[in-house]
Amino acid sequence: MSSVSSSRQFTCGRCGSTYTAGVYQMIDAQADPSLKEKVKDGSLFVRECPSCGHRELINAPVIYRDSQVLICLSDRGLSVEGLEGVQGRLVGDVGSLIEKVKVFDASLDDVPLEFCKFVTRQELGKDVDLKFLRLEGADHDIIFTYPENGAMQLLSVGFNVYEDCCAIVRRNPGITDSLEGLVKIDREWAEHFLR
Ligand SMILES: [Zn+2]
Structure with a gap:
């Protein structure tokens, strides 16, 4: 597995400008350890308007995978492949995803x-x-x-x-x-x- 992201168009909630920002669908923390840090400090889930600097939360479905855990951020239950040998977790919001990553990362x-x-x-x-x-x-x-x-x-x-x-x-x-x-x-x- 490897990380997957795509560009999406957003409209700034403050100045109304449209801009594109990268959104991750899959985060493979083993392949991309730097992404794990961006999850833990939350920066991976923030988009910033290039016109006015306004920052907003990206609350899109994403799968986070590390050596021992697979965490799925989704507003509904779903079945995911590749759960052999790892713990599977479902979370409903970005804050809970960040917390889980910190918990497992602290062993x-x-x-x-x-x-x-x-x-x-x-x-x-x-x-x-x-x-x-x-x-x-x-x-x-x-x-x-x-x-x-x-x-x-x-x-x-x-x-x-x-x-x-x-x-x-x-x-x-x-x-x-x-x-x-x-x-x-x-x-x-x-x-x-x-x-
Ligand atoms: Zn703006």
Whole structure:
């Protein structure tokens, strides 16, 4: 496999100019490691108007493939070939795709991490949308972000919480058994198992 992109025409949401920008349909992170960085910093999903500099999000369907995972960004479920030996994930928005890439790139598993978010939300006592940002320090503290009062908050969670969640996954074969094909591992999915 290799990466696939095409030029598309866009209309600037601010000045109305039309311009073309590259849009990826397939991102092969093994063949193009530089693309992985552009996914992680989000720049791959931004188009910029050459006339006025206005930047807008590209929210088009795309398949991201790395050595251990295939992530499909799509607003509907679909079947994808080439899932042998990799984890298949379905995401519904660019932010979730970026998060998954960061999670797998940090050698974490998004399944226990989603449980970890559940526990963290309960500890926090707030109903917030947590996103994984990075591991930090010698103890591999897990750094989450969440929006509050118009700003991004950072939250550090001990790696032991993640390890406890890994143990929960190991004790429940039903969880692993459910990971067939392209699965949407998100808050709703975790709550289904923990309710
Ligand atoms: Zn413009």
